[in-house]
Amino acid sequence: MARGRLRIFLGAAPGVGKTYAMLAEGQRLRALGTEVVVGFVEPHGRRPTAAMAEGLETIPRRTLRHRGARFTEMDLDAVLARRPQVALVDELAHSNVPGTRNAKRWQDVEELLDAGIDVVTTLNVQHLESLNDVVRQITGVRQRETLPDEVARRADQIELVDLPPEVLRRRMVHGDIYPADRIESALTHYFRVGNLTALREIALLWLADRVEEGLQRYRAEHGIVAPWETRERILVALNGGPEGETLIRRAARISARTPGTELLALHVVPEDGLTHVDPSVLDAQRTLLESLGGSFHQTTGEDVVEALLQFAEAENVTQIVLGASRHGRVASLLRAGVGERTIKGSGPIDVHIVTHEEAAASATLRLPRPGNGMGPRRLGAAAAGAVVLLPLLTLLLTVVRGPMGLAGALVLYLLVIVVVALVGGVVPALLAAVAAALLADYSFIGPVHSFAIERPDEIVALVVFVVTAVLVGTAAGAAARHTRQAARAIAEARTLSRLAAGVLRGQDLPALVEMIRENFGLSAVSLLERDPRASPVPRWYVVASAGDHPPERPYEAEVESPVDDLLTLAARGPGLSSQDRRLLDACAAELGLAHARGRIARPAGVGDPLADAERTRASLLLAAGRDLRAPLRTAEDALGRLRRRGGERAPDERRLLETARAAVHRAAQLVTDLDDLSRLHAGALDLYLRPVDLNEAWGAALDDLGPGGHSIVLRLPAYLPDVIADAALLTRALTALAADALRHSPPGRPPVVTAETHDGRVAIRVADGSGGEGAAVAGRSGSRADSLALRLSRDLAEAMDGSLRTSGRGSAFTVTLSLPSSAPGRPRRGRRPARPT
Structure with a gap:
């Protein structure tokens, strides 16, 4: 039985029309006489989508119970029993309710394909496993339902369903995607123009790569080596x-x-x-x-x-x-x-x-520089040289035999042997010496054209020639070997000295890791640290990385160089020789010293009574927050139902309702922050340290603040390097700092945000417009610096290898957040600030 064909309608975000396009294709196939059934379609309350499904045969769903609730899933057995030509199955990455035969819907689809049924399905690009972390970095949302890339790669046809971000946001405003109570939150978070543009680009690039793979596969299957100019x-x-x-x-x-x-x-x-x-x-x-x-x-x-x-x-x-x-x-x-x-x-x-200025700068004769190893290629070149040069020299000496005696011929043979030794080493030189002696005996010692020797002095001459050739060839080969070893030692010393100089200058770990990647020609390098707490599965954190797709776990690397029990250097790239591995181990040890030096420089606070008191205070707040979580959720749900309930209300009543709802929501968010903070201190909060665009992070933070965020003045440089941080935690810290500055700024004097790069770090300053004399501000700075918002931001910053300090300057209270730069000393072209100054 032939396997069915899989067709995927791929979208960059919810609401672009994937399900509608799938149903439209089903209607087209049905009009052509194809047996089409709807295995599973989720219209999400969208009337045009539901209307497009009318007239198509629909397989009833299967109802299951899980934790006291009822759920419906595709009835796989019913679709297999019906055996249509084409089945329409929505949401390929969906996770089935426990109790079904397969955990994932794509596994149901695989069974349909194995039964010879063609399947038309839908998929969002953020559900692809390889892009999950990238999407999280952009949107701050981790997708729980993922699909292995290989499943999508095996599809017979992938069609992109695309909409410009502005059109998609208009659809959202008109209520064509989400219910009314979710529109505002979606527009200010996931459905921001920057997010949608980035997701759209990711979808286009991923699909372009699949098209390129298909083209390369076709060329390989048909033995086409010549490039096809599909694009320049x-x-x-x-x-x-x-x-x-x-x-x-x-x-x-x-x-x-x-x-x-x-x-x-x-x-x-x-x-x-x-x-x-x-x-x-x-x-x-x-x-x-x-x-x-x-x-x-x-x-x-x-x-x-x-x-x-x-x-x-x-x-x-x-x-x-x-x-x-x-x-x-x-x-x-x-x-x-x-x-x-x-x-x-x-x-x-x-x-x-x-042409360039360096072209033909010198016309002097330079001998070819010996290579760095005696591999098969060099041995072959030396053997080929001996095979060609010795007979050629013999032929030339035969032509000019008159003026050239046996002694002159042996000297020229010796020159060829020296060249062979320089190229291929001792073994080819020994073989060339024996061959040269036989050629000299055959061509120049009587009787000619035989290997017999009549005169004793000629025997002595040949013996002396062979011994001399062996000695000279051995010396030349040893000299060439020592030259290569010296060049190797110089290269190793240069590599280690550059790395040591970088450590002494205080360069950040990302710059040192990039230096190692450059020197060894590796594609990606990561310095990984293991969580010291015992656990069944070791947890690793990326301390610093360089290159494309650096490994995040030791087993993901092709080359690993452990520093100690908790620290290891992992790399991807070409295989390294034993000498390179030893040098890489030395470089890894240097990185370990740099990492330890940074830790020692950081205040540990171990045994500090204030630190103990702070931990006790945090545990009490956490316990109180957990007790408040359930009542706050109940109050928020009740206020939400009151808000959605119809009927006339007085303006004061509506205002009070909105105020109460905002206050409860803020309290619930505070409890969530405290919970995350406790998990962060316990090492249970996952950190995803990657280069983050500071302009995008501020845009997300200001959107989270709502209308109040529009008054904040951003004065960020046009060109600002990325910072090494967790995008979600950085956004939360910036939101907390901005909200604190807004609360302490008088009307007409909004907070001002500036940033600058210094010594491989990016310093972000948030200054409010609080009035009063400088002495008064300085007097308040101690108590305000201990506020929960700034404590939360400080802990989040330190978790990302950053720091946060406060100061009262003149009439303003300033908070400075410092984070490591992704490109120390080399600013990367950034995007313009999200807010006008």
Whole structure:
């Protein structure tokens, strides 16, 4: 029996019309004579959606009881017994009620597909497992129902149902998505324009990747190697030299001429995993590339041209931009340059050679620099050289036999052996010495063209030649080996010295981790710390990370270097040699010292009586909050029902009702904050430390404040780096600080928010407009600094490796929140502030 086909209508957010599109497709198939049944559809009270389902055969749902409540789910057995050609099943990522055969609806769909039934379904992009954390960072909401990406990848057809954010928000205002009591909250939280735009971009990019995967799979199945110019992809080859910026700008100008062009840059790291260029130069070039809309990549390979062309074929590159060769004419005659070899092997890929100031800077003859290892490639090159050079030299000496005697021939043979030793080491040199002695005996010692020797002095000459060749070849091979070892030692010393200098200068851990990633050519690196409390499953926290998709658990890494029992360095990237692993262990130890130094510098507060009193006070507040949770929830529900109940009310009564409802909601939120704070102190609150856009965080905080947040003045720099924080906790801390400043600011003097970057940290200052003399403010600062709002913000900041301090300056009370920057010393282009100044 053939497996059924799966078609998914994918949306970026609820309300874009996925269910409506699925039902419309069902109606179209039914009109064509296809057997279509509705296995499960959830219209969510939307009349147009329910109307579109009319006329379609619907399988009755199955009713189940769970914890005293009744729920309905798709009746899988009934759909299988009906055996339609097509089944419409809504909400693919839905979790079934306990008691059903499968825990997830996608597992029900798999059974339908295995039975040969085609399925049309719906899915929101935030439910994809790989994007769950990204969506949480953007929206502050963790999706509990997730779908493995592999299930969606196996779909035969994925169709995007898309709406612009403004249109979706209009639908929300008109009541086409949520009930009236949920509209205001949705518009100010999940359905903000920034959130919807980001989710829409994520959906488009994810679907574009699936289309690209399908194209690559088709080309692989049909053996198509030549790139297809579905869109222009321009690749810049960077060697770490100063000409890199010229090449990037030239490639960006080429890219700008064709809309939709993708700009990439590649740096090939030597096979030993250590870069031999200044990382700061590559760092500056990557910053320039990203500012021009490009993406930076690194790969490892012994041969630059081969690695470059393999990457170009894998990424379907259509054009390559190279710098003109630095070698002079004589050197170019001995060995073809990278540009010439790339042009010969590029096939249909266009290659641009760009001139620069460093091109042909010197025309001196330079011998090829010995490589960094004696791998099969170098041994093969040495053997090939001996096989070619020795017969060629023998033929040449045979032609000019008159002026050249046996002694001269042996000297020239010895020169070839030295070259072979330099390239391939001792073993090829020994074999070349034996072969040279046999060729000399056969061609120049009588009787000629035989291996017999008539004269004793010629025997002595051959023996002396072989011994000399062995000694010289051994010495040359050892010298080459020692040269490579010295170069390796210099590279290792340079790596460790840079890292140690960064530690001594007080660089933040993210910068040190990025330095390690650059030096070893790794794709992603994380410094992970394990929760010291015993638990069945160890819990790990990301202390610092660098690269794309850094590992969050040791088992997710391809390379792991433990520092101690609680700290480990995890990395993704090419496999490292044993020497590289030892060097990585040393770098990990340096990171451990830097991490310990930061901890020692932080006030521990262990054994402090004030800290003990604070913990006791927090536990009492937590107990009281838990006792108040149920009555507050009951009061909030009762006020909500009174508010929704119809009938005429006096203005004062409505105002009092709204005031009471707001007060109860604030008290309930305070209890929730206290609960989260206690879990944070106990280490039970999950932290997701990632780069967070400060402008987006402030936008979310001001939206949470409601109309009062519009009066706050934001004076944030146009270019501000991201901060390393948990997006949800940062928003909560900023909301608490802003609300406290609003409460203490007189009318007409709103709070002012500023920010600046210093020493790899971002300082956020919230100053209210409280009146009075400076002495009076300073006198109040002690009691106000102990308020619950500021204590909550301080604890949240410290949980994210930040700090919070208060001060009374002039007529204003100022709170300064300091957090680590994601790009210390290198501001990243940010978005404009969410509020006008």
